[in-house]
Amino acid sequence: MLGLLCRIYSVMLYAYPREFRLRYGVEMQQFFHDRCRELARAHAGRGAWLRFVLRNLSDWIVSIVRERRALKLVQEWAVTILLFLFVTTSMVQAYVVPTGSMENNILVGDHMLVDKVGFENGGSNWASYVLPHREVKRGDIIAFRYPEDVRQTYVKRVIGLPGDHIRLENKQVIRNGQKLDERYVRHSSPGIDDYRDNFPTAPDLYTLGGGREMFAGHVQDGEVIVPPDTLFVLGDNRDNSLDSRYWGFVPSNYVTGKPLVIYWSYDAPTSDYVEWNFRHVEDVALHFFSKTRWDRTLKTP
Amino acid sequence: MKKLPDLLPLTAPVFHILLALADEERHGYGIMQDVARQTNDALQLGPGTLYGCLKRMLAAGLVEESDERELDDERRRYYRMTALGRSTVRAEAARLAGAVSAAKARLGLAGGK
Numbered sequence: 001m002l003g004l005l006c007r008i009y010s011v012m013l014y015a016y017p018r019e020f021r022l023r024y025g026v027e028m029q030q031f032f033h034d035r036c037r038e039l040a041r042a043h044a045g046r047g048a049w050l051r052f053v054l055r056n057l058s059d060w061i062v063s064i065v066r067e068r069r070a071l072k073l074v075q076e077w078a079v080t081i082l083l084f085l086f087v088t089t090s091m092v093q094a095y096v097v098p099t100g101s102m103e104n105n106i107l108v109g110d111h112m113l114v115d116k117v118g119f120e121n122g123g124s125n126w127a128s129y130v131l132p133h134r135e136v137k138r139g140d141i142i143a144f145r146y147p148e149d150v151r152q153t154y155v156k157r158v159i160g161l162p163g164d165h166i167r168l169e170n171k172q173v174i175r176n177g178q179k180l181d182e183r184y185v186r187h188s189s190p191g192i193d194d195y196r197d198n199f200p201t202a203p204d205l206y207t208l209g210g211g212r213e214m215f216a217g218h219v220q221d222g223e224v225i226v227p228p229d230t231l232f233v234l235g236d237n238r239d240n241s242l243d244s245r246y247w248g249f250v251p252s253n254y255v256t257g258k259p260l261v262i263y264w265s266y267d268a269p270t271s272d273y274v275e276w277n278f279r280h281v282e283d284v285a286l287h288f289f290s291k292t293r294w295d296r297t298l299k300t301p
Numbered sequence: 302m303k304k305l306p307d308l309l310p311l312t313a314p315v316f317h318i319l320l321a322l323a324d325e326e327r328h329g330y331g332i333m334q335d336v337a338r339q340t341n342d343a344l345q346l347g348p349g350t351l352y353g354c355l356k357r358m359l360a361a362g363l364v365e366e367s368d369e370r371e372l373d374d375e376r377r378r379y380y381r382m383t384a385l386g387r388s389t390v391r392a393e394a395a396r397l398a399g400a401v402s403a404a405k406a407r408l409g410l411a412g413g414k
Contacts, residue, residue, distance in 0.1 A: 024355075055347060
């Protein structure tokens with residue numbers, strides 16, 4: 001979180017006129033970094049961080065306007081606008097969670113920002129080449145394009161990396177022969193469903209295309225073996241999650257990023273987030289304060 | 302270099318930055334912290350505002366970069382007030398004091414009574 005803020009700020013500095021940035025940019029970055037560190041050390045609450053971010057944003061805008069007042073060239077402004085677009089589209093992305101497959105860690109109606117540059121993701125985003133990033137680890141929560149329909153974004157937890165052997169035994173995940181201690185998992189139904197809880201058995205009615213390929217080519221001795229450049233993901237709401245068990249592996253270049261922060265959480269049913277409808281707008285207008293889950297604001301998933 | 306009357310009145314950030322540098326030289330972050338202390342957190346300078354002010358104050362000759370200091374860390378530069386800066390902030394303080402006493406006289410806010 002802290003690293004990302006500093007990284008975003010260092011890119012935002014490019015909106016200042018060149019001479020100003022060359023002369024003061026390093027100092028300003030240091031200043032910003034010091035301020036972040038001070039807040040972190042003081043164990044600042046979410047409110048304090050939000051105030052900090054908003055204050056810096058307004059400082060950024062106001063001081064850019066002031067420093068650029070002398071420059072009348074349209075081209076100079078174009079750089080600022082392009083940069084703003086770059087930050088909002090390439091580096092972070094807003095996303096609403098429509099289903100409860102990650103409950104209780106991510107709820108239906110959580111509106112979050114996804115960090116699109118934190119992971120190395122197969123070059124689908126050029127910013128990730130330029131800026132520091134790390135590889136996806138086991139246990140990370142990731143946002144990715146749903147392989148069966150790339151227009152949809154899904155959020156799940158990474159269970160298997162390439163080469164990992166995965167199976168489930170009575171709901172217990174066993175990876176490379178070791179039982180995982182998964183405190184984040186919630187079980188919503190007590191019964192055992194063989195396909196779901198003693199995975200992998202054999203494809204059934206609910207197995208989608210990618211899942212059938214997985215059964216056909218990547219199951220050995222009752223274990224799924226994750227092929228190169230893909231990930232095996234499961235939902236935290238384990239008994240009620242359409243995940244790699246049903247539609248197979250996620251190609252690693254489908255990963256769009258890492259959920260960064262929940263900026264607004266609103267209690268409404270799945271249907272309101274799947275399809276736009278006027279009733280939802282009305283509902284938000286009437287119940288904004290009572291149905292917003294304030295305790296989730298600015299939470300990191 | 303500008304003459305004193307041209308510089309007055311000072312904006313609030315410039316005034317408080319000069320006050321922060323009145324007794325010692327400081328780097329940018331130190332200036333921000335001192336300004337927050339002076340104003341009970343009412344004025345919290347962001348990096349863009351602070352360095353924008355410093356740029357103009359350097360150009361006007363109110364502050365200068367400190368060159369004597371052994372740079373422990375080259376990412377931090379220290380700034381100090383010039384003689385012009387000191388007379389400017391004094392003049393501004395006097396101007397403000399005059400304005401405050403005029404306000405007190407008219408509004409009946411005289412100290413204590």
